[in-house]
Amino acid sequence: MLSRRTAHASETNPFFLALAKRRIEGRPTIDLTVSNPTDLAFPxxxxxxxxxxxxxxxxxxxxxxxxxxxxxxxxxxxxxxAASQVVLTTSTSEAYSLLFKLLCDPGDDVLIPEPSYPLFEHLAQFDGVHIVPYRLLYDGAWHVDLDSVRRGIGPRTRAIVMVSPNNPTGNYAKRDELVAIAEHGLPIISDEVFAEYGLREVPARVRSAIDIEGELTFALSGLSKLAALPQMKAGWIAVAGRRERVDEALSRLELLIDSYLSVGAPVQHALSQLIGASEVTRHAIRTRIRANYHRAVAGVAGSAATVLDAEGGWSAVIRLPRVDTETSLALRFLEEHGVFVHPGHFFDFREEPYFVVSLLASELEFARGIAELRKMVDDL
Ligand SMILES: Cc1ncc(COP(=O)(O)O)c(C=O)c1O
Structure with missing residues (x-):
């Protein structure tokens, strides 16, 4: 009776079961997966x-x-x-949905980075779109595997998604990567929600993918990350590229959006002021993510774990020694050390074991979590 596109596996994952059990038992937990900025004492x-x-x-x-x-x-x-290039949405998730409808027919392919943001799978599935991963490779720094982009492109490919900086690996799209990807002539969807959260200067990055000459490029951002106000529900898409392609895309987007008209008036009237007032929060978040990232690097230095290089974003990736499966290690970290982290496979890392930690956690909690990680790794 219900659609195939909304079907999903209903088994509960062991991490959330273990976490729920701890909470019922009243055992304290250090949560290094926190992602709601409004809960984390930022000004x-x-x-x-x-x-x-x-x-x-x-x-x-x-x-x-x-x-x-x-x-x-x-x-x-x-x-x-320019304002004429920009379309408002309620969120980046809604922007993806609009762009999948604009660019794809059911069964068409969209290339997405791997590892990356787990929600892509659902967002694509709800619009009947098939995702084809392309690889990000790590050799001390993250790179787009341009060969895997080329191999992923087929007759039904309609767009290539880039996330800059990527969640959770933290690499910004570099100018040469964007140029090489634009050469395929396919629309690029560039998710730039974390762009203002650099962990350091990255000279090879571009300010936005719309600065690269391409056929058709969509850059996404929004209040959720830029102003750390996900509850306000405002995001936006900037459309750039060849004039006639941009005009046609905007005209079709107009029809699509006109059928929903989902962005409320209060947030639109407030938008300029909300963006203007957000630097204090962004500054505090930047200060915290940088401090936590350095704490993680220093905390595992000289151990069998490594914090992977990251350039920006709200997460860090930690590689653990290969002494057990990622699932066992993450469950053991929760059970024996009271620290909750995401295992890498949540983000489709192909190898294991990796932990993904949120850099948004308070510096005290984060330092405790990293100290526990050090203990666990030294005991392995
Ligand atoms: C890469 C990426 N894009 C988009 C979003 C969601 O943004 P929004 O709240 O605007 O839908 C997230 C949220 O974590 C994200 O990690």
């Missing part, structure tokens, strides 16, 4: 945020498929785009 310019949301213009309904002009301008400025 917000609360007065500016709340006053932005009480704009009287929100009392009027103004249906504008691409968003209200002043909101489009504010969003465009974050990517260095």
């Amino acid at each position: 917000y310019d609360e007065d500016a945020i709340l006053s932005a949301l009480s704009d009287r213009r929100s009392l009027r309904y103004e249906p504008e498929p691409f968003g209200l002009p002043q909101a489009r301008s504010a969003a465009a400025a974050t990517l260095g785009a």
Whole structure:
């Protein structure tokens, strides 16, 4: 009676069962998977945020498929785009869904990086799109395996997704990688939600994929990460490329978005002020992720674990010695050391064992978690 595209395996994963059991037993847990910035004691310019949301213009309904002009301008400025190139959405997830509908028919292929953000699988499946992974390789730094991009392209490929910096590996798309990918002539979807969260300077990166000459490029960002305000529900897509392709894409997007008109008026009227007020939060997040990343590197130095190089984003990847499976190690870390991490296979790492840790955790919790990791690794 229900669609195949919404079917999913219902078995509960052992990590969440073990975590739930600990919570019932009242045992304390250090959670290094935290991702909700509003729960993590970052400073917000609360007065500016709340006053932005009480704009009287929100009392009027103004249906504008691409968003209200002043909101489009504010969003465009974050990517260095023109307002006319920018379309508002409620989130990046919604942006993916719109772009899959715009670019693909059911059964078409989209290339996505591996390892990367696990939600792609669902987002693609809900739109009847088939994902084909291309590899990211690590040799002390992460690189796009351009051969695997080439091998992944087939007659039904409709787009190539890049995530810059990637979640969870933290590598920015480099100019030469983007140029090589653009040469395939396929639309590029560039997820730039973490772009402002560099762990250090990365000279080879581009500011946005829309700065590269290509046939058709879509850059995605939004308040969820840029302003650490996922609850406001505002994201955006900047469209760039060959003039006639951009015009046609915008015209079809207009029809698609006009059928939903999902972005609310209050957030659109508030957008410019919310973005303007966000630097205090971004600065605090940057300070924390940098401190935690360095803590992780220092904490495992000289042990059998390695923190992989990362250039940006909210996560770090730690490679463990191959003495047991990733699942056993992550469960043991939770059971015996009270620390909850994501195993690498959640993000489709092909090899194991890897742990993925959130750099957003408080510095105290993070330091404790890393100290426990050191103990576990030294005991292995
Ligand atoms: C790579 C990436 N893109 C998009 C998102 C989600 O953004 P939004 O809240 O705008 O849907 C996330 C969330 O973690 C992410 O990791």
